[in-house]
Amino acid sequence: MSTQTTTPGTSTELRLEKFQVTAEEDPSPGGRFANWHYAVRVGFFEPRADAEDYPAYVRAFTADGRVLVGVHDDAPGALSVDGSVPVATYASMRNTLNAGGLEPLPAHLITSVTVRPSHRRRGLLRRMMTDDLQGAAAAGVPVAVLTASEATIYGRFGFGCATFTTSVTVDVRERFAILGTPTGRTELAEPDEVPALSAEVFARFHARTRGSVGRQYSYARRVSGQWGRERPVEDKAVRTAVHYDDAGDAVGYVAYRFDGWSKEPYTVSVIDLVAGTEESYLALWRYLGALDLIQEITWDGAAVDDPLPWALADRRCYRVNGHEDVLWVRLLDVAKALEGRGYRSSGRLVLEVSDALGLAGGTYQLTVAGGRGRVERVDSDSDVDVVLDIGALGSLYLGGVSPAALVGAGLVEPLTEGAIELLNDLFRDAQNPYCITHF
Numbered sequence: 410m411s412t413q414t415t416t417p418g419t420s421t422e423l424r425l426e427k428f429q430v431t432a433e434e435d436p437s438p439g440g441r442f443a444n445w446h447y448a449v450r451v452g453f454f455e456p457r458a459d460a461e462d463y464p465a466y467v468r469a470f471t472a473d474g475r476v477l478v479g480v481h482d483d484a485p486g487a488l489s490v491d492g493s494v495p496v497a498t499y500a501s502m503r504n505t506l507n508a509g510g511l512e513p514l515p516a517h518l519i520t521s522v523t524v525r526p527s528h529r530r531r532g533l534l535r536r537m538m539t540d541d542l543q544g545a546a547a548a549g550v551p552v553a554v555l556t557a558s559e560a561t562i563y564g565r566f567g568f569g570c571a572t573f574t575t576s577v578t579v580d581v582r583e584r585f586a587i588l589g590t591p592t593g594r595t596e597l598a599e600p601d602e603v604p605a606l607s608a609e610v611f612a613r614f615h616a617r618t619r620g621s622v623g624r625q626y627s628y629a630r631r632v633s634g635q636w637g638r639e640r641p642v643e644d645k646a647v648r649t650a651v652h653y654d655d656a657g658d659a660v661g662y663v664a665y666r667f668d669g670w671s672k673e674p675y676t677v678s679v680i681d682l683v684a685g686t687e688e689s690y691l692a693l694w695r696y697l698g699a700l701d702l703i704q705e706i707t708w709d710g711a712a713v714d715d716p717l718p719w720a721l722a723d724r725r726c727y728r729v730n731g732h733e734d735v736l737w738v739r740l741l742d743v744a745k746a747l748e749g750r751g752y753r754s755s756g757r758l759v760l761e762v763s764d765a766l767g768l769a770g771g772t773y774q775l776t777v778a779g780g781r782g783r784v785e786r787v788d789s790d791s792d793v794d795v796v797l798d799i800g801a802l803g804s805l806y807l808g809g810v811s812p813a814a815l816v817g818a819g820l821v822e823p824l825t826e827g828a829i830e831l832l833n834d835l836f837r838d839a840q841n842p843y844c845i846t847h848f
């Protein structure tokens with residue numbers, strides 16, 4: 410698929426090219442794929458990829474089903490980068506989001522958003538984003554998601570931040586010990602086995618974790634060391650340990666890397682830690698704690714409700730370095746999205762939802778019984794319980810954000826008594842949502 414349209418620019422007309430990457434895509438330097446890829450690297454201050462790496466990226470993007478958008482300025486200055494290299498980039502792909510419903514929902518994932526400084530603040534992002542969200546909504550996808558480089562960009566497009574992780578350092582010297590009785594066993598994995606192992610374990614995690622997003626092709630390669638941090642070539646320093654439960658099933662893994670002898674305290678960084686069960690999570694930490702010579706473990710993907718400090722003999726081994734927002738959620742179809750999530754109590758609420766992009770605004774009656782929601786569009790003059798913007802609903806959607814906090818911030822307006830308590834009871838869960846997929 411490839412489409413080209415022109416967008417009225419300022420001094421020059423800009424051309425928008427959109428194509429889905431397939432196995433037939435030409436990976437040569439100077440081709441449209443390599444040029445698009447180069448533009449993304451420019452946007453994120455990364456070096457241009459090596460020519461021999463492009464076939465691996467084409468394979469990955471094909472497996473992900475990525476649709477790429479590039480905006481071209483065909484009349485650059487005489488000494489400027491050629492017009493075949495986009496001045497703006499954007500990509501999307503489809504995967505699933507666990508919203509706590511019976512099964513994960515289809516989700517539209519957005520990534521690789523860049524606009525070159527020479528062309529910024531002329532509405533290119535707005536143009537690419539609104540076209541894309543309209544297309545995804547028309548295709549019937551209930552929700553779009555992204556991870557944001559800056560928290561200031563996406564609220565205006567109806568995204569609300571919905572999941573968070575904690576960055577931690579764990580001191581694994583003498584004081585480190587985990588209470589309780591270990592289960593199963595944890596062993597170093599054979600690298601060739603890791604791609605299949607990681608996919609299987611992640612599938613289990615994804616099915617049980619509200620807020621989780623299905624993963625792209627590169628994950629299994631990165632956690633096995635087949636791909637390194639910078640390039641799709643082997644990184645021999647990556648190690649992976651697998652946890653087997655008492656039945657001998659592989660239910661968790663941790664991929665990690667030593668930071669080197671020049672850094673003190675001697676530190677191992679967790680690349681990815683995925684546990685299919687609570688026991689497996691602690692077992693993987695027992696393994697990390699038993700790495701001889703290592704003094705600290707760092708990980709930026711711990712859950713907000715991390716059980717680890719509570720399981721430690723000395724909780725002061727666990728240091729929180731910061732919290733990060735991870736998943737930003739944009740509802741494209743309020744009825745489908747709310748019917749596709751799980752609920753922990755029952756009740757009825759009428760929500761008046763505004764949407765500046767005109768995609769999903771309206772007045773909706775949500776009736777929840779037996780953990781399932783039913784949504785009907787109702788007249789705007791119905792008795793409304795809560796008024797909110799689509800972005801605020803996106804933040805509430807996965808249950809990780811307190812409605813009372815959004816009321817306090819002026820983002821949610823309750824009109825009836827008890828409405829916020831009911832919103833809280835319906836939407837929030839015993840655990841915060843948790844997303845360990847970055848894309």
Ligand SMILES: CC(=O)SCCNC(=O)CCNC(=O)[C@H](O)C(C)(C)COP(=O)(O)OP(=O)(O)OC[C@H]1O[C@@H](n2cnc3c(N)ncnc32)[C@H](O)[C@@H]1OP(=O)(O)O
Pocket residue numbers: 452453519520521522523524525528529530531532533534535536555556557558559561562565
């Ligand atoms: C999902 C991801 O890929 S996250 C990665 C996002 N990309 C980056 O951080 C790379 C560096 N930044 C950039 O490439 C660009 O500055 C972008 C993509 C953030 C913005 O592109 P632009 O084409 O300049 O945005 P555009 O002109 O369409 O702006 C749309 C609106 O967003 C606002 N805006 C754009 N960028 C920002 C920002 N960083 N902070 C606050 N507001 C912003 C504009 O002021 C404008 O507001 P308005 O519609 O109310 O007037």
